[in-house]
Amino acid sequence: MNTKLESMHWGATATMGPATVRGRLLVFGLSMLLAVGLSVDSIAEVPGVYDAFSDFSFVSNPTPDGVWSYGYTLGLQGTLNLYTTKDTEFSLSIWERPGVRDPNVIKNETGAPILVFGEILFPTSDFLHFHPGNGELSVIRWTAPTSGCYGLEASFKSLRIGGQNTTTDVHILTSSVPQAPPIFSGLINSNQDALDFTGAIEVSAGDFVDFVVGMGSNGNPQYDSTGVRAVFTPFGGAQVQIEAVISDVQQLVNQGGLDPGQANALTAKLQAALQKLNQGKVIPGINQLQAFMNQVNALITAGVLTNAQGELLIAAAEAIINRLLIC
Numbered sequence: 001m002n003t004k005l006e007s008m009h010w011g012a013t014a015t016m017g018p019a020t021v022r023g024r025l026l027v028f029g030l031s032m033l034l035a036v037g038l039s040v041d042s043i044a045e046v047p048g049v050y051d052a053f054s055d056f057s058f059v060s061n062p063t064p065d066g067v068w069s070y071g072y073t074l075g076l077q078g079t080l081n082l083y084t085t086k087d088t089e090f091s092l093s094i095w096e097r098p099g100v101r102d103p104n105v106i107k108n109e110t111g112a113p114i115l116v117f118g119e120i121l122f123p124t125s126d127f128l129h130f131h132p133g134n135g136e137l138s139v140i141r142w143t144a145p146t147s148g149c150y151g152l153e154a155s156f157k158s159l160r161i162g163g164q165n166t167t168t169d170v171h172i173l174t175s176s177v178p179q180a181p182p183i184f185s186g187l188i189n190s191n192q193d194a195l196d197f198t199g200a201i202e203v204s205a206g207d208f209v210d211f212v213v214g215m216g217s218n219g220n221p222q223y224d225s226t227g228v229r230a231v232f233t234p235f236g237g238a239q240v241q242i243e244a245v246i247s248d249v250q251q252l253v254n255q256g257g258l259d260p261g262q263a264n265a266l267t268a269k270l271q272a273a274l275q276k277l278n279q280g281k282v283i284p285g286i287n288q289l290q291a292f293m294n295q296v297n298a299l300i301t302a303g304v305l306t307n308a309q310g311e312l313l314i315a316a317a318e319a320i321i322n323r324l325l326i327c
């Protein structure tokens with residue numbers, strides 16, 4: 001057993017506790033794919049999506065694109081002190097302070113699960129590990145590269161699968177509302193406990209969102225290995241625009257252009273798009289909008305909708321897709 005870990009209290013055992021090119025170039029590429037009707041489901045790197053796990057950098061802190069940084073504070077809203085030291089114990093990629101294991105931010109970059117001390121499971125996807133110190137909060141910071149609206153999906157989860165329970169407090173803070181209470185706070189009090197946050201967040205370029213872990217209700221950082229997943233997906237005002245198209249469809253019913261069944265079939269796709277976007281899932285939302293456009297085209301072909309009526313709906317859906325891709 002590793003003595004460094006034993007002495008560092010990161011929570012284990014009975015002895016202690018291309019640089020990704022983002023933005024318009026890739027947006028353009030995606031638009032081209034859409035234009036020729038190819039599925040975009042298979043695109044691994046969705047433009048403008050920021051994922052704490054897949055974007056993790058062991059090259060520099062902050063990451064080379066400046067979006068993610070890893071550090072600690074001495075209290076909620078406190079000044080962020082960046083971790084300056086790297087270690088690779090257990091084949092893990094560890095950001096920490098010189099000679100001090102906790103607090104930290106850690107990724108398993110090996111592609112295979114890593115089980116430490118038979119108790120802490122470092123997964124191969126989704127969850128970075130972070131751990132509080134004795135009073136220090138560990139922080140993963142996302143700095144907004146551009147202004148706009150983002151869907152945020154976040155989860156906190158105890159990474160311990162045995163032994164003593166994880167007891168941590170977890171938070172999401174944003175600088176876009178200075179000194180405001182966290183937009184999310186919760187307590188993890190047992191192994192494999194998980195807490196989820198899904199919502200939309202509006203930011204100006206340079207604003208940050210912090211994912212924070214503290215030592216929890218027992219005031220002790222031992223056994224406090226906590227996983228965090230955070231995915232930002234850009235969208236901008238699309239929900240409001242989709243609601244407007246739903247109203248347009250209803251208006252066509254009122255005018256006698258559509259029967260209620262046809263309208264329901266169209267509205268169902270728009271509602272599904274809304275649901276996906278509210279979950280921060282842009283590409284599935286776009287797929288629903290494309291299904292809506294296909295159905296409108298079929299209704300034009302069948303003579304149910306006039307060209308003018310149909311093209312209005314299609315233009316509205318296209319505008320929403322463009323906005324989703326550019327925001």
Ligand SMILES: [Ca+2]
Nearest residue numbers: 167215216220
């Ligand atoms: Ca604790």
